[in-house]
Amino acid sequence: MARMVTTRNKVISTAAAWLVGFLIFFPILWMVLASFKTELEAFAIPPSFLFFHWTTENYVTVQERSDYLHHALNSIIIAGGSTLIAMLIAIPAAWSMAFSPTKRTKDVLLWMLSTKMMPPVGVLVPIYLIYRTFGLLDTRSGLIFILCLGNLPIVIWMLFTYFKEIPKDILEAARMDGATIGRELIYVLTPMAVPGLASTLLLNLILAWNEAFWTLNLSTLEAAPLTVFIASYSSPEGLFWAKLSAASTLAIAPILVLGWFSQRQLVRGLTFGAVK
Amino acid sequence: MKNVLCAVAGAAALLISAPSIAQTTLTVATVNNSDMIRMQGLTSEFTAKNPDITVKWVTLEENVLRQRVTTDIATKGGQFDVLTIGTYEVPIWAKKSWLVPLDKLGADYDVGDLLPKIKDAVSVDGKLYAAPFYGESSMVMYRTDLFDKAGLKMPESPTWDFVVDAAKKLTDKAGGVYGICLRGKAGWGENMAFLTAMSNSFGARWFDEKWEPQFNSPEWKKTLTTYVDLMKQAGPPGASSNGFNENLALFSAGKCAMWIDATVAASMVTNPKDSKVADKVGFALAPNTGLGKNANWLWAWSLAIPAGSKKVDAAEKFIAWATSKDYTKLVASKEGWSNVPPGTRTSLYKNPDYLKVAPFAKLTLASIDAADPNKPTVKPVPYVGVQYAAIPEFQGIGTQVGQQFSAALSGSTTVDAALTAAQSVTEREMKRAGYIK
Numbered sequence: 114m115a116r117m118v119t120t121r122n123k124v125i126s127t128a129a130a131w132l133v134g135f136l137i138f139f140p141i142l143w144m145v146l147a148s149f150k151t152e153l154e155a156f157a158i159p160p161s162f163l164f165f166h167w168t169t170e171n172y173v174t175v176q177e178r179s180d181y182l183h184h185a186l187n188s189i190i191i192a193g194g195s196t197l198i199a200m201l202i203a204i205p206a207a208w209s210m211a212f213s214p215t216k217r218t219k220d221v222l223l224w225m226l227s228t229k230m231m232p233p234v235g236v237l238v239p240i241y242l243i244y245r246t247f248g249l250l251d252t253r254s255g256l257i258f259i260l261c262l263g264n265l266p267i268v269i270w271m272l273f274t275y276f277k278e279i280p281k282d283i284l285e286a287a288r289m290d291g292a293t294i295g296r297e298l299i300y301v302l303t304p305m306a307v308p309g310l311a312s313t314l315l316l317n318l319i320l321a322w323n324e325a326f327w328t329l330n331l332s333t334l335e336a337a338p339l340t341v342f343i344a345s346y347s348s349p350e351g352l353f354w355a356k357l358s359a360a361s362t363l364a365i366a367p368i369l370v371l372g373w374f375s376q377r378q379l380v381r382g383l384t385f386g387a388v389k
Numbered sequence: 390m391k392n393v394l395c396a397v398a399g400a401a402a403l404l405i406s407a408p409s410i411a412q413t414t415l416t417v418a419t420v421n422n423s424d425m426i427r428m429q430g431l432t433s434e435f436t437a438k439n440p441d442i443t444v445k446w447v448t449l450e451e452n453v454l455r456q457r458v459t460t461d462i463a464t465k466g467g468q469f470d471v472l473t474i475g476t477y478e479v480p481i482w483a484k485k486s487w488l489v490p491l492d493k494l495g496a497d498y499d500v501g502d503l504l505p506k507i508k509d510a511v512s513v514d515g516k517l518y519a520a521p522f523y524g525e526s527s528m529v530m531y532r533t534d535l536f537d538k539a540g541l542k543m544p545e546s547p548t549w550d551f552v553v554d555a556a557k558k559l560t561d562k563a564g565g566v567y568g569i570c571l572r573g574k575a576g577w578g579e580n581m582a583f584l585t586a587m588s589n590s591f592g593a594r595w596f597d598e599k600w601e602p603q604f605n606s607p608e609w610k611k612t613l614t615t616y617v618d619l620m621k622q623a624g625p626p627g628a629s630s631n632g633f634n635e636n637l638a639l640f641s642a643g644k645c646a647m648w649i650d651a652t653v654a655a656s657m658v659t660n661p662k663d664s665k666v667a668d669k670v671g672f673a674l675a676p677n678t679g680l681g682k683n684a685n686w687l688w689a690w691s692l693a694i695p696a697g698s699k700k701v702d703a704a705e706k707f708i709a710w711a712t713s714k715d716y717t718k719l720v721a722s723k724e725g726w727s728n729v730p731p732g733t734r735t736s737l738y739k740n741p742d743y744l745k746v747a748p749f750a751k752l753t754l755a756s757i758d759a760a761d762p763n764k765p766t767v768k769p770v771p772y773v774g775v776q777y778a779a780i781p782e783f784q785g786i787g788t789q790v791g792q793q794f795s796a797a798l799s800g801s802t803t804v805d806a807a808l809t810a811a812q813s814v815t816e817r818e819m820k821r822a823g824y825i826k
Contacts, residue, residue, distance in 0.1 A: 153663050156638040178426065179448075237460060245466050330457060333416060333447050333468045345448035348421040349578070349633060352663065 141365070148172070148358035155355040171359035179342055181363055188338035189367070190253055191328070192321035195260035199317055203268040211276035212284070222273065225266040233263070233326050244331060251333045259331065260321045268317050275309030311378040315371075322368045339364040413703040414443045418458055419473040420451050420690065424523050424730045427720060428711055434719060435710050442703050451578070462487050462695050470704045472693050474519060476510040476762065479691065480779045483513040489694040489701055490516045494709040502714065502734050510762045511691050519691035520712040523653070524732030526756035527586060527685045529673040530640065530658055531647045532666060535559055535566070546674040546683070549590070549615060552647065556623035559646035568623030570645035571616070574632040575795035577787025582686055582776040583649070584794055588612040590677045590684035592767040595778050600771055600824040602815035604790075604808045613804050617797055629799035641665060649675055649684070652756055655749035656727060672752040674759060680767045686776035687760035689733065732757055782822045789814045
């Protein structure tokens, strides 16, 4: 009897999980479907779900009108570059704050977070002037720099909380056994921190990939990433939904695929600590 | 021998000088609409004639473009050589000396051929600061079949009374047909473009001669009451989130008996590829109340050169090409007369080839002529602009007021409360900006 209930519960919870998953995934699915419709069908009321005239003309138009690969390459370089630099700065910072905290550690952490509370548009003009003076407008290095700065507080906070979860006793035990700092870092700490590092890396990559304010405002052509590519397909006057969907599908495809492949790390990292 | 040496030296000089023709790269910032995309496709025709110029395009959504270009021009960032701006920006930016006056467009440009109202809208003190690429007003688009069936006849210049009456008669909610579709989505360029133009026809104005906001006037109350009542009785459900695109979709699908919006929509709703009602659309001037002003706006996307640009000559050459009569002919020869950019030149509206394919041409022209940015309202006002007041503060104020009016339409506030809130918001912002004490 008990077994039957368990099976029924299993079925129900599986169905519920699939339902929630489907609901969350639906906007993306809808966008992908719209990208294969004609402009008129993309706008049709009531909307058609699967039974419409499938067409790839939007992808052809998008390909003809703009240079997807140029924008995608910029996105990869900017998101990847800013993430790597942020990690390089954040790991030692979080490490020192987690394992040898001082009186001011808490204040420093809060102060870092407080920079995220300011709306970016408030500093748009000063940043723009600085970038103009140093010739950083419309350059990849300029965008890498600003995205790195923007994400650093989040990266440091995430890493700090992961490192704090690691018991100091283990490190002490390693020291007792005569491990040097280098060995301690590589053989003791890193294996324990990998899920945390991986999920921070991925989250930061996604944040940098999706960042639209700075990338739209500080780039024009040469350094323009995929956000600019999408913005060129939106229009308040005229039917552009299908083309916009096609452009958006192309823009999120790389990061979506990356997300799928690394979901195990991502989930493990995000629930790190709770399941120990 | 000497001759040979000379020849060799000459040839060498030629070889050296040939690739060194200075290449100028123009970066053009523009909006995403079909006319601009078409121009992008035809750029090679320009560069073929001007091999020393390369043209690069930055296409952005209208609001993103506005923010991007404003930041750049205000900080003299120099990222763009040619800007696409609207009639709202031209007077403000020209007064700040942000734009280069266009006085070298060439002898065959024929400035006199530009439509007078459009030319006024992009000129300051008689000087042209931007060249209009396409112009638009607003008008009534209506379903001739539904009007015939109901035994109604649309006058060429209808009154609001007629429009309200007809909308109620034509509404068949069970059959999914609504008497009228109007903008409801909040925004200074969304519902406020329509409502400001509508208020002009009711004798209302944004500010009096001393810049005092006028939302407490009976004219504004009548405007907003008429609009909200009309939309409640004869409008589609969820109208408070409808903008141009949503209404275009509704009208093209045959859900609206009337739609008052931009004249550029005319070519979209009569295009059988995108519209189910392509052969059943009639046009009329935007409604009035007999006070001498119709509820239509005036807008022109125009090309301008930012002050401080180092490539003024090349940029002006490009602008002259893109807004010339020859460009119109080029588009006609490649894509047909129905695809030429409308609303900028008198000669287009005398061209029999164009008139043949554009049944809406006559009313587009009449609508543009009926709007006067320098005298937009029945009572005198201190600002220029028909569906906006051309002051920098208007974007912010217009959007806040638009949110109040959108809320009145959705029913979450009353007409009176929305007007009171609009008045206090506008007063506060105008005081802060120093227009009034």
